[in-house]
Amino acid sequence: SISAATLGVSVAATHAQVVEQETLGHSNGDPGQTFHMQFFPVLSLHEGETLEVEEQRHGEPVFVPWTCVSSFAHSTLHDRHFSLDAAAGTVELGPAVRQSDGTVRQYGRIPENGRAVRFSRYRYGSGANGNVPENSLQTLTSSFAYLARVTNLQRAVGGRDQETLDELKMRAQRELQAQKRTVTAGDYETLLKNYSRSIARVKCVSPQDDAQLKPGVVELLVVPEVGSALLAGDLGSLKLSSTFVREAKSFLDAYRLLTTSVQIREPHYTGVKVQAEIVVDDFQNPEQVCTRVERCLNQYLAPLAHGSAGADMPQLLPPDWEGWEFGRGLFTAEISSLIQRVPGVKYVVDMQIFTRVIDSEREQQRVPEIDAEDALTPLEERMVWIPKNGLVCSLAHDVRVADLEKILHRGRLS
Structure with missing residues (x-):
C-alpha cells in the first residue's frame, strides 16, 4: 500500500531588511574618512557582511574585504580596518595622529585616491514592531515548490527600538552614580541595570531582607524588558534564559566581594x-x-x-x-x-x-x-x-x- 504524509520544517527567521553591495562612495586618499550607509540602525554584522574596498590585483580591479574593529588603537598602517557606528550607519576609517615627537602615526590602512568603497551586505531594522504574535506571519512573498503554507508557531522576540534621549539621560545618570563596586544593595541594582538594555528592573535582596537566604548570599530579582510581549499575552517572556543568568553573574563577579555569592532569578x-x-x-x-x-x-x-x-x-x-x-x-x-x-x-x-x-x-x-x-x-x-x-x-x-x-x-x- 502507499501512504501519504505531510512534512513540516522549522527554520530560524529574523525581522530585517537586507541590502546587497551598497556603494558608499570613493576614497579621497585622506586618513579618517567617513562614509554613510543609506539605511540604519544596522544589525550586528554576520559572516560575509563587511566593508569592501577596490584594489588592483594583477591589473584587474577587485573588491577586498576589510575587518571591523571597535578601536584603532592596535591598527597599523597596513591593516585593512574600519569601525562602524551601527546606530547612525556611519563607517569610519583609521585616523592619522601626530605623536609627541612630531611624527605622524597612521592607524589603519588608507584606500588609494579614487578607489570605490562599498558594503558587501548588511541588515537593518528589527525594532519592537517586529515582535509579532504567533501565527501572524502566513504570507509567502515568493513561491517554492512543494511548500503549501507557512506560519510562526511562536511569538517573535528580541526586537528593540533605538534608545531614546530620555533613556540615554537615565542611563548616563546611573553610570555616573555607579562606583564599579558592590557593597550596598543599590550598587548591585545599578551595576546590573547598566549591564544590558534588556533589563527593565532589578531588586536586590540580602539576608537582612529575607531570612531564608544564607549569610553572604545576595539575590537579584530581574524583570526583563518585555513590555510588548506582555501586551500580547506572552507571559513566558518573563523567564530568564540560562545564558543571560550565566553571563550576568560573570559580569558581577568582577565587582562583588570575595565573601559574597550572587544568585539571579525571576520574582x-x-x-x-x-x-x-x-x-x-x-x-x-x-x-x-x-x-x-x-x-x-x-x-x-x-x-x-x-x-x-x-x-x-x-x-x-x-x-x-x-x-x-x-x-x-x-x-x-x-x-x-x-x-x-x-x-x-x-x-x-x-x-x-x-x-x-x-x-x-x-x-x-x-x-x-x-x-x-x-x-x-x-x-x-x-x-x-x-x-x-x-x-x-x-x-x-x-x-x-x-x-x-x-x-x-x-x-x-x-
Whole structure:
C-alpha cells in the first residue's frame, strides 16, 4: 500500500531588511574618512557582511574585504580596518595622529585616491514592531515548490527600538552614580541595570531582607524588558534564559566581594484577571471604551512600565511609574477606582478578580491547562496578597458593557 504524509520544517527567521553591495562612495586618499550607509540602525554584522574596498590585483580591479574593529588603537598602517557606528550607519576609517615627537602615526590602512568603497551586505531594522504574535506571519512573498503554507508557531522576540534621549539621560545618570563596586544593595541594582538594555528592573535582596537566604548570599530579582510581549499575552517572556543568568553573574563577579555569592532569578509573579461590567457614557463607542479599560488594566497590573494606555486617554499613572511595587498587595477598591477614571466609563456595575501563580517556564511550554478557567482562583477577600518581593501580572481581562435599563428594571422589581 502507499501512504501519504505531510512534512513540516522549522527554520530560524529574523525581522530585517537586507541590502546587497551598497556603494558608499570613493576614497579621497585622506586618513579618517567617513562614509554613510543609506539605511540604519544596522544589525550586528554576520559572516560575509563587511566593508569592501577596490584594489588592483594583477591589473584587474577587485573588491577586498576589510575587518571591523571597535578601536584603532592596535591598527597599523597596513591593516585593512574600519569601525562602524551601527546606530547612525556611519563607517569610519583609521585616523592619522601626530605623536609627541612630531611624527605622524597612521592607524589603519588608507584606500588609494579614487578607489570605490562599498558594503558587501548588511541588515537593518528589527525594532519592537517586529515582535509579532504567533501565527501572524502566513504570507509567502515568493513561491517554492512543494511548500503549501507557512506560519510562526511562536511569538517573535528580541526586537528593540533605538534608545531614546530620555533613556540615554537615565542611563548616563546611573553610570555616573555607579562606583564599579558592590557593597550596598543599590550598587548591585545599578551595576546590573547598566549591564544590558534588556533589563527593565532589578531588586536586590540580602539576608537582612529575607531570612531564608544564607549569610553572604545576595539575590537579584530581574524583570526583563518585555513590555510588548506582555501586551500580547506572552507571559513566558518573563523567564530568564540560562545564558543571560550565566553571563550576568560573570559580569558581577568582577565587582562583588570575595565573601559574597550572587544568585539571579525571576520574582514571584501573581497573575490577576479582572472581570468587570461597566456602563458607558452617552454617545460613547462601547467597544472602544472596553478596549480602553483593558489597556489601562494592562498598564497598571504590570511588573514593568510599557506605556500601553494610549494617546486617547489621560495619564492615570505617575510619570516615574516603573511597574508594580515589589511585595505590595492589590486592593479591589483601587481597581474599581482605576476603571471609574477611564474616559467613557460612567459606572462600574460589577467586578470580580481572579488570580493564579505565574510559572514562566510552564508558560514558555504553553501548557493548555494554564489558561483554563478552573486554574483561576476567585478572590474572596478585599485584597490580593502578593508574596514578599513578588509582582503582579495582567492576565486576559474581561470587560463587558452592562445594560443600565435592565439593571434599573431589576431594581424596581425587587
